[in-house]
Amino acid sequence: xxxxxxxxxxxxxxxxxxxxxxxxxxxxxxxxxxxxxxxxxxxxxxxxxxxxxxxxxxxxxxxxxxxxxxxxxxxxxxxxxxxxxxxxxxxxxxxxxxxxxxxxxxxxxxxxxxxxxxxxxxxxxxxxxxx
Amino acid sequence: xxxxxxxxxxxxxxxxxxxxxxxxxxxxxxxxxxxxxxxxxxxxxxxxxxxxxxxxxxxxxxxxxxxxxxxxxxxxxxxxxxxxxxxxxxxxxxxxxxxxxxxxxxxxxxxxxxxxxxxxxxxxxxxxxxx
DNA sequence: TTATTAATTTAGAATAATTCTAAAATGGAA
DNA sequence: TTCCATTTTAGAATTATTCTAAATTAATAA
Numbered sequence: 001x002x003x004x005x006x007x008x009x010x011x012x013x014x015x016x017x018x019x020x021x022x023x024x025x026x027x028x029x030x031x032x033x034x035x036x037x038x039x040x041x042x043x044x045x046x047x048x049x050x051x052x053x054x055x056x057x058x059x060x061x062x063x064x065x066x067x068x069x070x071x072x073x074x075x076x077x078x079x080x081x082x083x084x085x086x087x088x089x090x091x092x093x094x095x096x097x098x099x100x101x102x103x104x105x106x107x108x109x110x111x112x113x114x115x116x117x118x119x120x121x122x123x124x125x126x127x128x129x130x131x
Numbered sequence: 132x133x134x135x136x137x138x139x140x141x142x143x144x145x146x147x148x149x150x151x152x153x154x155x156x157x158x159x160x161x162x163x164x165x166x167x168x169x170x171x172x173x174x175x176x177x178x179x180x181x182x183x184x185x186x187x188x189x190x191x192x193x194x195x196x197x198x199x200x201x202x203x204x205x206x207x208x209x210x211x212x213x214x215x216x217x218x219x220x221x222x223x224x225x226x227x228x229x230x231x232x233x234x235x236x237x238x239x240x241x242x243x244x245x246x247x248x249x250x251x252x253x254x255x256x257x258x259x260x261x262x
Numbered sequence: 263t264t265a266t267t268a269a270t271t272t273a274g275a276a277t278a279a280t281t282c283t284a285a286a287a288t289g290g291a292a
Numbered sequence: 293t294t295c296c297a298t299t300t301t302a303g304a305a306t307t308a309t310t311c312t313a314a315a316t317t318a319a320t321a322a
Contacts, residue, residue: 041301062193098227109249118240
């Protein structure tokens, strides 16, 4: 894939995403970028996200089903989702899985992604009130 | 939670979902159910899905980001997603994971869900043409 | 069986996220 | 600088989902 034009809009979006651990939605990206550069349109945010996704610079999370969230963390990683506060945390540690021979024969497995569910440290203490 | 009224619409939807391994979308459910019972509305499909979800009878997949897919498989299981045909297969086998002490200390982990990615048996042979 | 009623269904409107469109603007090569 | 392919833009279009309020109906009790 060729190089891309360095427009101020794209640089602002990339800057916002850099090292961002919040798995922002498109709306969040748009809002934040617009604050600094009011001349940015929502369509451009969508376009840029698309471009970054195609280049593998960010990836789309499949955790929330109503809004897409994006993850600029380039390291292979998993996620922990807190059942209480719904926050999503990156898990960069390698997690080994044990696959049976049968499974390995049935599918050509290239990779895996693990979503851990539970309660984060912040929410642990409030555990009693959870329904 | 109380019992629910057994309406013909609900029974048709439940019947369609029973043993369904296709992880259907709302649209697919609606279409199929409408064929047999033209007096069913989309809103009812949404309502019923919601009810079944709340009761834990079906679960919502977080694999596709544009349409929600539903899974009536009551057994705890993982998924295999074929990168070529995009089909989603249920993996009922238990997959063990190894979590570090540090991770176990940072989070109270209740469960996990694994998405395996790769190529299914059908698509394996066509592997060369994949981009 | 019949009457009652709370729950459910319905069509269509409303909302929300995303994609499309076509005209205007612009980065970067020549 | 000029040029032009790429990008941006505002707003319209599309799509999935939720809401609304009136009509229907399953299940209960008389």
